[in-house]
Amino acid sequence: MTVLRIVGGSVYDPANGVDGDARDICVRDGKIVAEVPSDAPRLDARGMVVMAGGIDIHAHVAASSVNLARMLLPEEHAADPVLAPRLEPGDVIPRSGSGGTVPSTFTTGYRYAGLGYTTVFDAAVAPISARSTHAQFDDTPIVDGGFFALLGNDEYLLRQIAAGERDRARDYVAWLLGATKAYSIKIVNAGGVELWKRNVREIKSLDDPVGAANVTPRAILETLADAGNALGLPHPVHIHCNNLGLPGNIDITLESMRAVGGRRAHFTHLQFQSYAKPWASAAKQIAEYFASHPEVSGDVGQVMFGPATTVTADGAVEYLLHMSTGRKWINVDIELETGCGIVPYTYRDTAAVAALQWVVGLELFLLSPDPWRLVLSTDHPNGGSFMSYPELIRLLMDRTYRDDHLKRINQKHLAGSALADGLSREYTLSEIAIITRAGPARLLGLKNKGHLGVGAEADVTIYARSSNAAEMFATPRYVIKGGTLVVEEGQLRRAPQGSRLHVSPGYDRAVERDLKKYFDENVSIAFENYPVEL
Numbered sequence: 240m241t242v243l244r245i246v247g248g249s250v251y252d253p254a255n256g257v258d259g260d261a262r263d264i265c266v267r268d269g270k271i272v273a274e275v276p277s278d279a280p281r282l283d284a285r286g287m288v289v290m291a292g293g294i295d296i297h298a299h300v301a302a303s304s305v306n307l308a309r310m311l312l313p314e315e316h317a318a319d320p321v322l323a324p325r326l327e328p329g330d331v332i333p334r335s336g337s338g339g340t341v342p343s344t345f346t347t348g349y350r351y352a353g354l355g356y357t358t359v360f361d362a363a364v365a366p367i368s369a370r371s372t373h374a375q376f377d378d379t380p381i382v383d384g385g386f387f388a389l390l391g392n393d394e395y396l397l398r399q400i401a402a403g404e405r406d407r408a409r410d411y412v413a414w415l416l417g418a419t420k421a422y423s424i425k426i427v428n429a430g431g432v433e434l435w436k437r438n439v440r441e442i443k444s445l446d447d448p449v450g451a452a453n454v455t456p457r458a459i460l461e462t463l464a465d466a467g468n469a470l471g472l473p474h475p476v477h478i479h480c481n482n483l484g485l486p487g488n489i490d491i492t493l494e495s496m497r498a499v500g501g502r503r504a505h506f507t508h509l510q511f512q513s514y515a516k517p518w519a520s521a522a523k524q525i526a527e528y529f530a531s532h533p534e535v536s537g538d539v540g541q542v543m544f545g546p547a548t549t550v551t552a553d554g555a556v557e558y559l560l561h562m563s564t565g566r567k568w569i570n571v572d573i574e575l576e577t578g579c580g581i582v583p584y585t586y587r588d589t590a591a592v593a594a595l596q597w598v599v600g601l602e603l604f605l606l607s608p609d610p611w612r613l614v615l616s617t618d619h620p621n622g623g624s625f626m627s628y629p630e631l632i633r634l635l636m637d638r639t640y641r642d643d644h645l646k647r648i649n650q651k652h653l654a655g656s657a658l659a660d661g662l663s664r665e666y667t668l669s670e671i672a673i674i675t676r677a678g679p680a681r682l683l684g685l686k687n688k689g690h691l692g693v694g695a696e697a698d699v700t701i702y703a704r705s706s707n708a709a710e711m712f713a714t715p716r717y718v719i720k721g722g723t724l725v726v727e728e729g730q731l732r733r734a735p736q737g738s739r740l741h742v743s744p745g746y747d748r749a750v751e752r753d754l755k756k757y758f759d760e761n762v763s764i765a766f767e768n769y770p771v772e773l
């Protein structure tokens with residue numbers, strides 16, 4: 240269908256200041272347009288809620304690490320087999336798969352679209368495995384995909400910092416993003432993954448040396464934040480701080496924010512970075528910092544009770560999780576670039592730390608001074624599956640439901656927490672639209688996504704109203720992707736291929752001669768073979 244009029248829905252389009260007004264949305268050739276002919280096909284959305292397609296700013300869906308997680312968890316495949324959807328005759332061949340916390344590629348695309356999400360970023364790709372990521376995205380239908388390239392422990396980058404060659408470091412970043420078809424820069428535990436390869440588990444301060452004396456987490460953060468800004472990337476450097484998951488890590492989290500002070504930077508899954516010592520919530524300190532620093536953005540990384548799979552470049556954290564749970568795990572050193580750790584995990588509301596994590600995440604949302612700058616994530620599948628987003632939305636919108644649950648969880652570490660003291664805030668539909676589509680689009684620099692103004696991509700989700708927000712957001716009635724009706728009456732009917740989002744910043748090509756020498760001497764793949772083609 241190339242032309243469509245969506246008639247009379249309550250439109251929540253905060254980027255354009257539209258807050259539930261009944262109006263028509265017109266679609267032509269994959270874009271939102273001002274008008275369509277009066278005889279254009281109509282979709283009756285009266286009484287329903289209309290939003291732009293959802294945008295996931297931080298998930299793990301298409302990295303080589305995600306494939307390792309799939310291989311680690313055959314029991315998930317057996318427990319949640321997924322039949323091929325019944326697509327319209329003449330559409331693409333539908334594919335079966337498996338679900339669980341780390342669904343197979345096709346199921347990942349179908350399930351995101353089934354929730355009304357149309358764009359997803361994989362937050363942590365080892366550059367040398369970018370080819371795998373693009374292949375996985377090729378098999379993840381419907382959603383547009385992009386990824387952030389892991390650079391915070393990269394040997395070539397660390398060498399440039401050691402040599403004081405920050406301009407060359409910036410040129411390297413530009414080359415690497417273009418060569419791998421990445422979207423932005425990811426830092427995971429700056430310097431800490433490199434130290435973990437040498438059996439050091441914990442960074443004491445941002446000024447701990449990583450090999451050479453002048454290579455420190457602080458220098459890595461500064462260099463990459465500067466590079467992201469200087470290259471004019473649409474999304475700034477995306478930072479997973481040091482000491483994730485450890486009590487007292489609020490200090491190094493705030494110190495990291497101050498270290499990149501004045502530069503645009505995105506701090507991810509802040510819930511895992513907001514703990515006082517002994518165990519207590521430090522969410523208030525994050526909210527206060529955000530209130531006075533408009534250059535900083537973040538996503539929450541909410542923990543949801545139930546099964547999860549932790550997948551991260553931060554192998555040191557996974558070692559601790561493996562030791563404390565006794566569950567199976569994977570640890571990989573990825574050549575000279577990064578690492579990877581995986582441990583399946585279950586968050587139980589009877590467990591003291593998991594209960595605190597759940598509370599910290601909700602406090603970050605409920606104390607947030609600016610929903611445009613602190614957006615929704617569960618760090619899928621780390622804090623919980625993306626399939627739990629509707630339940631999370633209900634927790635944010637429904638205080639009674641939230642407080643009932645709060646009473647039933649382990650109270651050991653909750654003394655003095657803002658949520659335990661009573662937080663009355665309930666997110667509005669407009670605020671939900673901000674934290675799930677308009678905000679991520681703005682933070683990612685996606686000008687034609689996350690809104691329903693003329694010229695936007697025709698990614699539209701239409702929900703039947705319900706007093707139960709979890710029900711409402713779990714089963715959108717209609718989903719339109721790039722002008723194609725993919726979900727009709729709650730059923731997946733079409734599965735078009737999404738597009739790939741990537742950047743190719745300019746750089747001084749003199750860096751390539753030095754890189755070629757480095758590749759010849761150190762890397763398992765030839766310099767000429769490293770770049771990927773789409």
Ligand SMILES: [Zn+2]
Binds near residue numbers: 297363508621
């Ligand atoms: Zn993550």
